[in-house]
Amino acid sequence: MALQKHLCPYFIIILLSFLFSCSISTHNDDDHLPHNGYLESGYDFGAYPSYFGLLRGVKFNNDSAKRQHGVSDFIKFRKLGAASVKTVNVLNFGAKGDGSTDDTKAFEKAWAEVCSSSENVNFVVPQKKNYLLKPIRFSGPCKSDITMQIAGTIIASNDRSDYSKDGRHWLLFDSVKNIIVSGGGIINGNGNIWWKNSCKIDKSKPCKNAPTALTFYKCTNLVVKNIKVENAQQIHMSFEMCKNVQASNIVVNSPESSPNTDGIHITATQNIQISTSTIATGDDCVSIVSGSQKVQVLGITCGPGHGISIGSLGSGNSEEYVSDVLVNGAKLSGTTNGVRIKTWQGGSGSASNIKFQNVEMQNVQNPIIIDQNYCDQDEPCQEQGSAVQVKNVVYQSIKGTSASDVAIDFRCSKSYPCQGIVLQNVNLAAENSGISKAVCKNVNFLNSGTVSPRCP
Secondary structure (H helix, E strand, O other): OOOOOOOOOHHHHHHHHHHOOOOOOOOOOOOOOOOOOOOOOOOOOOOHHHHHHHOOOOOHHHHHHHHHHOOHHHHOOOOOOOOEEEEHHHHHHHOOOOEEOOOHHHHHHHHHHHOOOOOOOEEEEEOOOOEEEOOOOEEEOOOOOEEEOOOOOOEEOOOHHHHHHOOOOOEEEEEOOOEEEEEEOEEEEEHHHOOOOOOOOOOOOOOOOOOEEEEEEOEEEEEEEEEEEOOOOOOOEEEEOEEEEEEEEEEEOOOOOOOOOEEEEEEEOOEEEEEEEEOOOOOOEEEEEEOOOEEEEEEEEEEOOEEEEEEEOOHHHHHHEEEEEEEOOEEOOOOOOEEEEEEEEEEEEEEEEEEEEEEEEEEEOOEEEEEEEEOOOOOOOOOOOOEEEEEEEEEEEEEEEEEEEEEEEEEOOOOOEEEEEEEEEEOOOOOOOOEEEEEEEOOOEEEEEEEOOOOO
């Protein structure tokens, strides 16, 4: 149902009274993950003035969004060059780097030295070498700050039996604080052996999980930069239950046909900024799922792939939350989706306080989409009464071309309609010079400025 052109004065009065009565929450880090699941914390409406500002005639101020996401507060730990630094080189622990010798033990020994050091450590993986690794866990907590310089190429074992103990991870950083991972090197997941055994490629095979190439789990004060991750077994890079993360100048590269190969996956993570990165893959370029808050995705180039997605949320009737997300300056070309929110029927929770702005799209199949009837399974999904609530979503300064005639597709729940959806200065034309259109079901929306196509 569409919000009428002339808003009811009583609605405005009630809404503004509610806003001014709300307290402003700064999301203390320790409050995000209660023991009984991910509960939605109080909103900072001042950080999302586009929707509410339009009602009051106030223009959006980008600085407020930056303050909300705490960009200047992401990394507070001391610079590693400020104190004495110990260098640990994997070659000194027996690594060969010839691409055929198993270097896993050498990396494990080197990490033990790194993590036990009372001095700040520079962990060096030298260039012009290829290091073959089986699944490995870089476990913390460690005694000091760490810089891991990956200058060479790390290659995954393509023997699937090597992953029998842990089929979900290849390179795993577990509970490490104050670490920088950089160096300009390459992480190669050797994914082809996994792709051809995927049920999405070969329908005769059972559906099984494959390893994530690079996982950061429960890491705090983390910088990842100047790294290329390619041909992942499944997800390329995943941040899980992390806090205070900056990832920049990341290159992800896998074939468009590679199954389930999300570029950067964010789950249950707070205060994370992904910036200035290029992602070409067979699934979502960036996926943001339950428990994630204060997420910034800035200056991402995406394609091929499935676009930038929030969700899926609510599978298996689960209660899931995502909030405080800013996507700014993305460029998408030839992707199946542009900016997408996807939720399953039967779930609960919410996806809220989300802003997509300054996004350019070229030949994108579904440029703007909210799908509350997402169903990624062989058998049809049954219609259910409950749904993940989608609310307070702003699309601002979005332009480009749609590969389909439906450029804006809002398929929201009958029971839980999408609330507070704002389109401001949106211009999406059909790629084939046809007429693009908007499909809008069960959505409360507001247009501002030039919006094309418009919801009927």
